Amino acid sequence: MPRPIQATIHTEALRHNLARMRAAAPDARVWGVVKANAYGHGIERAFDGLRGADGFALLDLDEAGRIRSLGWRGPVLLLEGAFEPRDLELCSRLGLWHTVHCDEQIDMLAAHKTHQPHRVFLKMNSGMNRLGFAPHRYRSAWTRLQALPQVDEISLMTHFSDADGPKGIAHQVRVFEEITRDLPGERTLSNSAASLRFGGQAGIRADWIRPGIAVYGSAPDYPENDIVYWDLQPTMTLASRIIAVQELAAGDTVGYGSSFSAEAPLRIGVVACGYADGYPRHCSTGTPVLVDGVRTRMVGRVSMDMITVDLTAHAQAGFGAEVTMWGRAGNGALLSIDDVARAGGTVGYELMCGLALRVPVVVE
Ligand SMILES: *Cc1c(COP(=O)(O)O)cnc(C)c1O
Numbered sequence: 329m330p331r332p333i334q335a336t337i338h339t340e341a342l343r344h345n346l347a348r349m350r351a352a353a354p355d356a357r358v359w360g361v362v363k364a365n366a367y368g369h370g371i372e373r374a375f376d377g378l379r380g381a382d383g384f385a386l387l388d389l390d391e392a393g394r395i396r397s398l399g400w401r402g403p404v405l406l407l408e409g410a411f412e413p414r415d416l417e418l419c420s421r422l423g424l425w426h427t428v429h430c431d432e433q434i435d436m437l438a439a440h441k442t443h444q445p446h447r448v449f450l451k452m453n454s455g456m457n458r459l460g461f462a463p464h465r466y467r468s469a470w471t472r473l474q475a476l477p478q479v480d481e482i483s484l485m486t487h488f489s490d491a492d493g494p495k496g497i498a499h500q501v502r503v504f505e506e507i508t509r510d511l512p513g514e515r516t517l518s519n520s521a522a523s524l525r526f527g528g529q530a531g532i533r534a535d536w537i538r539p540g541i542a543v544y545g546s547a548p549d550y551p552e553n554d555i556v557y558w559d560l561q562p563t564m565t566l567a568s569r570i571i572a573v574q575e576l577a578a579g580d581t582v583g584y585g586s587s588f589s590a591e592a593p594l595r596i597g598v599v600a601c602g603y604a605d606g607y608p609r610h611c612s613t614g615t616p617v618l619v620d621g622v623r624t625r626m627v628g629r630v631s632m633d634m635i636t637v638d639l640t641a642h643a644q645a646g647f648g649a650e651v652t653m654w655g656r657a658g659n660g661a662l663l664s665i666d667d668v669a670r671a672g673g674t675v676g677y678e679l680m681c682g683l684a685l686r687v688p689v690v691v692e
Contacts, residue, residue, distance in 0.1 A: 330688065331568070331600045331633075332568050332569035332571070332600050333566075333567070333568040333569075333600050333601050333605055333687055333688075334566075334567055334568070334687065334688050334689070334690060335564060335565065335566050335567075335683055335687050335688070335689045335690075336564070336565040336567070336655065336656075336689070336690050336691070336692055337369050337370065337373045337374060337377075337563060337564055337689060337690070337691045337692070338377075338545075338561070338562065338563050338564070338565070338655075338656065338692060339376050339377040339691060339692065340377070340561075341377070341545055341561035341562060341563040342369075342374055342376075342377025342378055342543065342544075342563050343377050343378075343380065344560075344561050345542060345543045345544070345545055345560050345561060345563065346358065346360065346377070346378060346380055346381060346543055347380070348542070348558070348559055348560060349520070349523055349524075349537065349539040349542055349543060352523045352524050352527035352537075353518065353523050353527040353534055353537045355534070356518075356527075356534045356535060356536055356537045357382035357383070357535060357536045357537075358381050358382050358383075358536070358537055358539065359381065359382065359383050359384065359385040359403075359405060359516070359536055359537065359538045359539075360378040360381030360383070360384050360385070360539075360543060361384075361385045361386070361407075361519075361538055361539060361540030361543070362374065362378065362384050362385070362386050362391065362395070363385070363386040363387050363388065363391070363407065363540070364681045365391065365681075366378075366544075367540060367541065367544045367677065367680045367681055368564070368680040368681040368682065368683045369544065369563065369564055369680065370689060371391060371394050371395060371398075372394065372398065373689060373691045374563075375395075375398050375400075376691070377563070378543070379400070382402065382403065382536070383402050383403030383404060383405060383425075383536075384400065384402075384403070384404050384405070385404075385405040385406075385407050385538055386404070386405075386406065386407065387406055387407045387408040389406070389415055389418055392404050392406060392418070392422060392424050393418070393422065396422050403425055404422070404423070404424050404425065405424070405425045405426065405427070405449060406419070406424055406425070406426040406427060407427055407538075408427060408429070408459065409426040409427040409428055409429060409433050409448075410426060410433055410436055412436075413436045413439065413440065415436075416436055416437065416440040416442070416446070417440075419446060420440075420442040420443075420444055420446070423444075425446070425447040425448065425449060425483075426446065426448055426449070427448070427449045427450075427451050427459070427485065428448045428449065428450050428451065428469070428473065429450075429451040429453075429459040429460045429461065430459075430461070431469070434469065434472055434473060434476075437473070437476055437478045437479060438476055438478065440478050442478055445477065445478055445479055445480035446478060446479055446480060447480050447481045447483070448473060448479055448480075448481075448482055448483070449482075449483045449484070449485040449516065450466070450469060450470055450473060450482055450483070450484055450485065450513075451485045451486065451487070452466045452484070452485070452486045452503075452504055452507065452508070453486075454486040454487075454500040454501075454503040454504045455489060455499060455500045455503065456486075456487050456488070456489040456500075457489075458487070459487070460485075460486065460487070463503050463504075463506070463507045466507050466508070467507065467511075470482060470511060481513065481514075482512075482513050483513045483514040483515070483516065483535075483536075484504075484508050484511060484513050484514070484515045484516075485515070485516050485517070486500060486504045486517055487517075487519065488500055488517070488518070488519060488521070488522050491518070491519060491521035491522035491525060491526070491548070492521035492525075492548045492549040492552075493549070496525075496526075497517075497518075497522050497526055497532075501517070501532055504517065514535035514536060515533055515534060515535050515536075516534065516535060516536035516537070516538060517532065517534055517537075518532070518534055518537045518538065518539075519537075519538055519539065519540065519541075519548070520539040520540055520541045520542035520543070520548040521542075521548035521549055522537075523537045523539050523542070524542060524548065524549075524558055525549065541676065541677055542558065542560055543563070544563045544564065544676075544680055545560050545561050545562040545563040545564070545664075545665070546560075546664070546665055546666050546669075546675075546676030546677065546680070547560065547664070547666055547676075550664075550666040550669075550670070550675075550676070551666070551670060554664060554666060555664050555666065562654070562655045562656055562662060562663075562664065562665065564654070564655055564665070564680055564683070565652060565654065565655025565656050565657075566601070566605070566606070566607070566652070566653040566654050566655060566683065566687070567650060567651065567652045567653065567655065567657070568599050568600045568601040568605075568651050568653070569599070569600060569648050569649060569650060569651060570597040570598065570599055570619070570637075570645065570646065570647055570648060570649045570651060571598055571599070571600045571634075571647065572597070572598040572647065573595060573596070573597055573598070573639070573646055573647060574595075574596050574598065574636075575593070575594075575595055576590040576593060576594040576595070576596060577590070577593055578590055578591060578592050578593060580594075581628075582596060582627055582628035582636050583628035583629045583631060583636055584628075584629050584631060585629055587612065587613070587628055587629050588613045588627045588628040588629075588636075594627075594638065594640060595638075595639040595640065595642075596627060596636050596637060596638060596639055597619065597636065597637045597639045597642075597645060597646075597649065597651070598634055598635075598636055599617075599634060599635045599636070599637055599651045600633065600634065601633075601634070601635055601651070601653055602630060602631050602632045602633040602634050602635060603630050603631070603632055604632045604633060604684055604686065605633075605683075605684045605686065605687050606679065606682040606683040606684040606687065607630055607635060607653055608630070608668070608669070608672035608674060608678075608679060608682075609629075609630045609672075610630075610672040610673050610674065611626060611630055611668065611671050611672040612626075612629065612630075612671075613625065613626065613627045613628060614626070614671065615668060615671035615672065616663060616667050616668065616671065617635075617637050617651060617652065617653060617663070617668075618651065618652035618657045618661055618663050619637060619639065619642050619645050619649055619650070619651050620642065620644070620645050620649050620650055620657070620658075620659070621650070621652070621657035621658060621659030621660070621661040622641065622642060622661065623661075623663070624637055624638050624639070624640070624641060624642060625637065625638050626638075637651065653668065654667075654668045654679065664676075665679050665680060
């Protein structure tokens, strides 16, 4: 028998969250962002829940091919554009739209032979300082693209650095608006956080939003707000079972490094899930976990294949009891991936993307 650990992808929850994002910016079309193999969910596994999107955005050309293989004929956008000239051949062949964020990519386009001119998204660096043309260089890049026979429609794009925090997006919106005011073309600015927090705000013209994390049931501005506040549902459950029980006496310790020691007699359950499954090793004593759908805490260090949990309040739970690391328990109880991520000093994004290959995944 395989180890009892399993991940579940919740199709209905993906549908719900996507609809939720659509409602956050009702006038915009929605890119389903499926980079990083749909944030660890698996593109093929998430597709059914996300097929209501208006297009799919990602950055890996192989993943773009997989979306087309699923029969998707609608828009597909490469968020980082071409990495080398022959990527443009694939764009022509698969009808991919692509970001243009630097001069080298314009050079590649100028040298590209195609019968079908490309739809491109010209990216401005409005303050994030990763990809995009500086504001004072944006219009000349636009003019250069406009003159190329290889280019069809030019859309305008930027990305926010602080949509989830106190700094907000106003400073970047101002820069973007100033430079693009009289340029034609569709606009796309907002990720999940910006769509939820500023989606209904007048003055931000958005033809497309680009939500990722919220679609996968994680609150982009956690802990300020959680998924209940944003009416989002977990789309991934990581669950396993108790494979052993230990009765500790006061002073007994648990696991490597004896990092946890019992103050009083304590019953603990040993769970078949460790960092080799994608459970964050930085989670320590106190990290929330559900046993039979009731909240308790992890104790001691995370090891490769096991964690240990406090069964004080779970007198009935023994060998074989259900343990939910994040997501939805059998009794319907929820444990947000954000709660667990925070305990491990990280974000929900990293946990879902880090689900290990050895964990069997089912779709429901
Ligand atoms: C990843 C990404 C998004 C989605 O961001 P979330 O925070 O997951 O909503 C949007 N736009 C770009 C350019 C991205 O790289």
